[in-house]
Amino acid sequence: MKKFKHTVTLLTAAVLFFLLPRAGCLRAAAAEPVTYAVKYIEENDDWRYLANTSTFDENAYHRELYYMLLDIKDGDIVIVYNETDQARTLDLGDVHLGNLTVAPSDAITMIFSGDVNECHILKGAYCTINANVANAHVYESAVCNFNKNVQELRLHVESELSTSLSVGCEGTVGHLYAPSDTLPRTFYDLYDFKAGKMVILEGVLMANSADYSSAPAQPPAPTAVPAPSAPATDNDEYDEVPKTGAPSPLLWLAGIAVVSAAISFRLRKSNESFSQKAPF
Amino acid sequence: MKMRQPKKVLSILFACISGICLLALGLLAVLQQVDDNRSMETVAALRTSAGMRQAVSAGAGSGIASASTAAPQPQPTPEATAPPQPAAPEATAAPQPSPVPIENPYQDSFLANSDMAAWLRIPGTDIDYPVMWTPRDEEYYLYRGFDGSSNRNGCLILDTDSCLEPLTTNLIIHGHNQESGAMFGHLPEYEDYSFYEEHKSITLYTKEQQRNYEVIAVFRSQVYKKTDQVFKYYKFFQADTLEEFDYFYNNIMDMSLYDTGVTAEFGDHFLTLSTCVYHVERGRLVVVAKETQPGDSYLPIRE
Numbered sequence: 001m002k003k004f005k006h007t008v009t010l011l012t013a014a015v016l017f018f019l020l021p022r023a024g025c026l027r028a029a030a031a032e033p034v035t036y037a038v039k040y041i042e043e044n045d046d047w048r049y050l051a052n053t054s055t056f057d058e059n060a061y062h063r064e065l066y067y068m069l070l071d072i073k074d075g076d077i078v079i080v081y082n083e084t085d086q087a088r089t090l091d092l093g094d095v096h097l098g099n100l101t102v103a104p105s106d107a108i109t110m111i112f113s114g115d116v117n118e119c120h121i122l123k124g125a126y127c128t129i130n131a132n133v134a135n136a137h138v139y140e141s142a143v144c145n146f147n148k149n150v151q152e153l154r155l156h157v158e159s160e161l162s163t164s165l166s167v168g169c170e171g172t173v174g175h176l177y178a179p180s181d182t183l184p185r186t187f188y189d190l191y192d193f194k195a196g197k198m199v200i201l202e203g204v205l206m207a208n209s210a211d212y213s214s215a216p217a218q219p220p221a222p223t224a225v226p227a228p229s230a231p232a233t234d235n236d237e238y239d240e241v242p243k244t245g246a247p248s249p250l251l252w253l254a255g256i257a258v259v260s261a262a263i264s265f266r267l268r269k270s271n272e273s274f275s276q277k278a279p280f
Numbered sequence: 281m282k283m284r285q286p287k288k289v290l291s292i293l294f295a296c297i298s299g300i301c302l303l304a305l306g307l308l309a310v311l312q313q314v315d316d317n318r319s320m321e322t323v324a325a326l327r328t329s330a331g332m333r334q335a336v337s338a339g340a341g342s343g344i345a346s347a348s349t350a351a352p353q354p355q356p357t358p359e360a361t362a363p364p365q366p367a368a369p370e371a372t373a374a375p376q377p378s379p380v381p382i383e384n385p386y387q388d389s390f391l392a393n394s395d396m397a398a399w400l401r402i403p404g405t406d407i408d409y410p411v412m413w414t415p416r417d418e419e420y421y422l423y424r425g426f427d428g429s430s431n432r433n434g435c436l437i438l439d440t441d442s443c444l445e446p447l448t449t450n451l452i453i454h455g456h457n458q459e460s461g462a463m464f465g466h467l468p469e470y471e472d473y474s475f476y477e478e479h480k481s482i483t484l485y486t487k488e489q490q491r492n493y494e495v496i497a498v499f500r501s502q503v504y505k506k507t508d509q510v511f512k513y514y515k516f517f518q519a520d521t522l523e524e525f526d527y528f529y530n531n532i533m534d535m536s537l538y539d540t541g542v543t544a545e546f547g548d549h550f551l552t553l554s555t556c557v558y559h560v561e562r563g564r565l566v567v568v569a570k571e572t573q574p575g576d577s578y579l580p581i582r583e
Contacts (some may be wrong), residue, residue, distance in 0.1 A: 080428075094292045183443055183446070184415050184440045184441050184442065184443050185441070185443060185517070185518065186441070215507075215509060216506075216507070237505065237506050238503050238504065238505050238506065238562060239503050239504055239505070239506055239512065239514065239515070241423070241454070241514050241554075241564075242418065242419050242422055242437060242439075242454040243556065243559065244422075244454050244455055244456045244457060244463075244464065244554070244555045244556040244564075245456070245457060245556035245558070246432075246456055246458045246459055246465075246556070248455055249308060250305060250308055250309060250312075253301045253302075253304050253305040253308065254301070254305055255303035256297070256298075256301045257297075257298045257299075257302045257305060258298075259296070260294045260295070260297040260301065261295070261298040262300035263290075263294045264290075264291045264292075264293075264294035264295040264298060265291075267287050267288075267290050267291035267294065268287075268288075268291040270287060271288055271291060273286040
């Protein structure tokens with residue numbers, strides 16, 4: 001009876017052990033990023049917003065920016081519209097935006113926010129961005145100034161750099177990359193601009209060659225205790241050039257065939273001599 | 281007895297391996313021959329077509345051009361204002377480009393595959409192939425024939441950072457160094473000065489015109505690591521400044537295996553032919569040629 005009780009207890013414990021964690025497990029998921037369309041409405045003399053849309057429909061019910069700032073969270077997406085003819089300032093607080101897009105405007109829009117992952121300055125936009133930006137995309141004929149640092153600045157150019165494209169950065173720029181979208185040509189591919197030196201005025205880079213590097217900076221040499229075997233890093237990567245060697249497995253096959261035949265012959269010989277020597 | 285059996289088994293095993301290798305060797309050799317033949321047939325057909333068109337053009341003289349009424353014809357320089365001409369050139373002189381656009385001899389090839397950017401020819405060698413340009417995937421034709429089917433010889437490929445229209449300062453063409461001599465299999469022969477002396481000129485037939493080049497430098501190089509701060513010939517496509525031009529020009533002249541006596545200046549255009557060699561890992565043999573006098577200009581290609 002005691003043994004039976006012991007068995008039942010063990011089985012119950014096992015069942016609980018498997019079931020309870022599943023029943024009680026917490027299901028947590030990060031909230032999806034929300035897209036906000038923000039526009040300066042002259043009638044209200046204020047910035048208004050619509051949530052969960054990338055276009056701003058003035059006929060829809062839009063709310064004061066104050067409420068958006070209560071809800072906005074890191075990773076959210078903001079699209080800014082300013083169709084007025086006066087300079088406007090948009091302060092988004094310290095939120096870390098996943099994406100900030102600035103639509104075309106006639107007057108300058110000054111945007112303040114926390115760090116920005118992806119920043120798109122569309123064709124015809126006119127703005128300043130007061131935030132550190134990881135990846136900035138500036139399209140033709142935009143006029144834009146980044147007042148903090150930009151890690152990767154990509155200019156989207158069709159066939160020629162537009163004379164109406166002007167971009168500046170008060171901070172540092174890690175990499176300026178301006179390939180043509182239609183031709184196999186790269187206008188700029190430069191690295192490590194010093195603070196305030198990256199200025200493209202009407203499509204022309206105004207920086208001196210001493211203010212940037214034409215190749216990425218080599219990462220600093222490791223100062224820690226050297227690892228027994230260094231894993232492959234970017235330093236080990238080779239330039240991408242078509243491999244034009246003639247792959248020839250024929251030589252290898254021929255080599256293997258000859259060696260195998262030689263070994264086989266030798267083994268057979270030694271086997272024969274062994275059988276001749278051993279009478280039993 | 282115990283020793284005899286494993287030896288016998290091993291002997292049979294190695295004999296089998298040897299046999300399988302020989303069988304695979306034969307099979308691969310046959311497949312490669314089939315591949316070679318197929319690509320040669322395609323290229324030969326295109327060459328024949330171009331040859332026939334060239335023959336017709338030569339026979340008809342400017343008749344073909346004048347027969348075409350669609351394209352506007354540039355007016356030749358009025359004879360009255362021309363400076364006194366030297367004596368008529370001898371029959372052996374290099375053919376002069378036609379003063380008016382003529383039909384493109386490689387029209388059929390351009391029409392057959394829109395990925396074809398040009399036709400490369402080095403007179404006196406087997407290098408007489410289409411050059412493919414696929415910005416969407418640079419290596420698309422590295423192991424594909426002109427018709428797009430799998431082929432170990434591949435095609436010559438124009439580097440996607442090179443551009444014919446508008447023309448970049450440097451056009452880089454990559455090709456396989458095949459043991460059979462196909463593609464750029466004979467390019468390493470440029471390391472021999474006497475070979476260079478006999479094959480100084482290179483011709484590139486584009487859609488618009490015939491571009492003539494003269495070899496200026498031949499050197500060995502290699503593919504470097506991304507972080508290596510060295511001269512990388514395969515990174516030079518456009519020289520917008522004298523400084524950029526001189527960087528490339530001075531480096532190729534310094535690296536050249538011999539002095540060709542040919543010089544270049546800012547504004548000149550280059551054609552760079554590159555293939556694998558094995559003096560180092562990822563080695564390359566590079567032949568750089570400078571564009572000389574333009575050849576014939578061509579009428580627009582029409583179906």
